[in-house]
Amino acid sequence: MDTNNPVVKIDHLKFNYKKHIVFEDLSLEMEPGRIYGLLGENGVGKTTLLRTICGLLRAESGECTVMGMRSASRNPEMLKDIYFVPELFVAPPISVKRFIQSNSLLYPRWDAAQFYKLCLTFDVDPSYRFDKLSHGQQKKALIAFALALNTRVLLMDEPSNGLDIPSKTTLRRVISECATEDRVIAISTHQVRDLENLIDPIIILDRSGMILNANIEQISERLLFTVSPTPDPGAYWSETSLNGYYQVVPNHDGLPSRVNLEALFNATLRNKETFKKLFK
Amino acid sequence: MNATFSIHRLGLTIYKELQEKYMIILTSIGIILMIYLAFWALNLIDGEPVSTAARAASAATTLSIISCLAPFFLYKNENRRMEGVFYAVSPSSTLEKTISMLVICSVIFPLLSTVLLMSLDSLLTLMPFEASYSGSIWGSMFSSKEYLDKITNILNFNTDPMSIDMVNRMYDTINPLSIPPIVGLALSQSAFVLLNMLFRRHKIGYTLLTLLGIWVIVAVILVISAVSFFDNIQSNPDIDPELIYQWMITMYKAVTLTYYIFPIAFWVLTYFRIRRLQY
Numbered sequence: 001m002d003t004n005n006p007v008v009k010i011d012h013l014k015f016n017y018k019k020h021i022v023f024e025d026l027s028l029e030m031e032p033g034r035i036y037g038l039l040g041e042n043g044v045g046k047t048t049l050l051r052t053i054c055g056l057l058r059a060e061s062g063e064c065t066v067m068g069m070r071s072a073s074r075n076p077e078m079l080k081d082i083y084f085v086p087e088l089f090v091a092p093p094i095s096v097k098r099f100i101q102s103n104s105l106l107y108p109r110w111d112a113a114q115f116y117k118l119c120l121t122f123d124v125d126p127s128y129r130f131d132k133l134s135h136g137q138q139k140k141a142l143i144a145f146a147l148a149l150n151t152r153v154l155l156m157d158e159p160s161n162g163l164d165i166p167s168k169t170t171l172r173r174v175i176s177e178c179a180t181e182d183r184v185i186a187i188s189t190h191q192v193r194d195l196e197n198l199i200d201p202i203i204i205l206d207r208s209g210m211i212l213n214a215n216i217e218q219i220s221e222r223l224l225f226t227v228s229p230t231p232d233p234g235a236y237w238s239e240t241s242l243n244g245y246y247q248v249v250p251n252h253d254g255l256p257s258r259v260n261l262e263a264l265f266n267a268t269l270r271n272k273e274t275f276k277k278l279f280k
Numbered sequence: 281m282n283a284t285f286s287i288h289r290l291g292l293t294i295y296k297e298l299q300e301k302y303m304i305i306l307t308s309i310g311i312i313l314m315i316y317l318a319f320w321a322l323n324l325i326d327g328e329p330v331s332t333a334a335r336a337a338s339a340a341t342t343l344s345i346i347s348c349l350a351p352f353f354l355y356k357n358e359n360r361r362m363e364g365v366f367y368a369v370s371p372s373s374t375l376e377k378t379i380s381m382l383v384i385c386s387v388i389f390p391l392l393s394t395v396l397l398m399s400l401d402s403l404l405t406l407m408p409f410e411a412s413y414s415g416s417i418w419g420s421m422f423s424s425k426e427y428l429d430k431i432t433n434i435l436n437f438n439t440d441p442m443s444i445d446m447v448n449r450m451y452d453t454i455n456p457l458s459i460p461p462i463v464g465l466a467l468s469q470s471a472f473v474l475l476n477m478l479f480r481r482h483k484i485g486y487t488l489l490t491l492l493g494i495w496v497i498v499a500v501i502l503v504i505s506a507v508s509f510f511d512n513i514q515s516n517p518d519i520d521p522e523l524i525y526q527w528m529i530t531m532y533k534a535v536t537l538t539y540y541i542f543p544i545a546f547w548v549l550t551y552f553r554i555r556r557l558q559y
Contacts, residue, residue, distance in 0.1 A: 058559050074373075079369055079370070088362060089363075090362055
């Protein structure tokens with residue numbers, strides 16, 4: 001299997017809900033072996049993008065292909081290698097066990113043992129009725145199912161929403177364990193701290209389209225995340241902290257620093273045009 | 281593997297849907313059987329013997345109603361935005377999803393209900409109660425003979441200007457064309473399936489209102505054409521009875537044809553509706 005070719009390819013995508021334009025001209029590619037983080041404010045189109053990729057929405061113009069197949073045509077050959085975990089869903093009135101038995105039938109790489117192991121990790125009992133579980137438990141069961149399907153493309157919309165703090169830590173761990181060389185995982189979130197140290201590359205969307213699409217290495221090459229006693233007038237973003245000012249500044253000297261996703265997100269939103277040019 | 285149709289995938293799709301829906305199917309059939317048992321118990325209390333034809337008619341009516349309502353129980357959420365996500369992204373083609381719906385709604389569910397209901401009736405005939413059921417309804421349940429008799433009775437209402445000979449000729453023409461009740465059921469069920477997939481909320485209410493609206497429109501058109509037809513006969517008393525005969529046969533053929541065409545058309549429309557789910 002060629003792991004260098006993009007699995008997901010979006011080409012000049014235009015999408016709108018009646019008069020509300022979501023994407024005017026969006027182009028991006030997703031390569032296997034990576035966990036893409038889709039960041040953006042509410043309503044910029046993160047969910048719309050994920051739903052378009054898995055064929056739940058059809059673009060006005062432009063094209064979205066998954067493994068070379070148009071996603072909107074919902075080809076079964078494409079669908080068997082893609083799974084979408086929605087932010088909100090209605091669990092069916094059957095047991096989790098029954099749900100996974102019936103829904104896994106059409107996925108060739110389904111691994112039941114892996115699912116039960118993930119359920120143990122997440123502390124979910126699959127013999128319970130799906131709709132009777134709490135929202136957090138339902139979400140964990142669905143994430144465990146989605147990961148155990150081993151599809152080449154896994155899309156997760158706000159997976160950490162509704163999870164307690166220990167579950168968020170477990171979520172980060174299991175996702176990183178399940179990320180393989182031939183798999184693309186795309187996670188949308190507006191709670192960037194929940195997915196810190198997990199997502200790479202980062203895609204930041206806004207109402208004008210995509211502002212940034214870069215991996216952590218590229219970001220740390222161009223930006224310096226630092227604390228200084230005085231504010232830097234050239235900083236893209238700064239915030240007072242106990243030790244002085246936490247800032248995002250241009251990395252002219254190529255100094256190493258640890259990328260802080262929340263600071264990056266805020267800096268990007270304040271300097272949209274600059275960042276577009278910086279990461280072009 | 282073919283993107284449009286694969287028999288293996290279809291089999292898996294039907295199996296998947298049956299695994300998810302078997303409880304709904306069994307509960308619905310349980311309700312039908314309970315209603316039938318209640319009907320039997322009422323007859324016992326009443327003490328009057330019930331004819332085989334009456335039992336067959338009541339069983340057929342119950343089965344028709346439940347078969348029409350089945351899509352609302354079995355495919356309640358599939359066309360809804362939030363609840364229907366898993367259905368829309370499940371890896372089978374639109375054709376396979378449509379055929380699976382057809383097999384479950386129009387074959388498995390009605391067949392299972394019919395067999396179980398008739399078996400229950402047969403079991404009840406064995407009960408050693410006075411005024412209990414006797415005779416089998418298996419033969420008369422879906423017979424088209426009664427339907428045909430009704431038609432010929434209607435046509436017999438007036439032998440003037442049509443002669444007895446004409447009625448006999450008409451019977452001979454209609455006989456091979458007669459619509460089996462199963463086709464009538466297929467027509468109404470396919471309409472219910474389509475409307476179930478069209479409406480996202482208040483499905484049963486909107487479906488009944490829509491069908492009522494269509495029924496009113498069709499009734500108005502039929503009344504207008506019948507009035508103008510009889511006006512024509514009255515204004516032309518010398519009209520050739522052969523012409524009337526030909527007109528009635530043509531009308532009957534047209535109606536018969538729609539009985540066969542509409543279920544197919546409704547299922548094709550359901551296919552396109554499934555293809556556009558979530559869009």
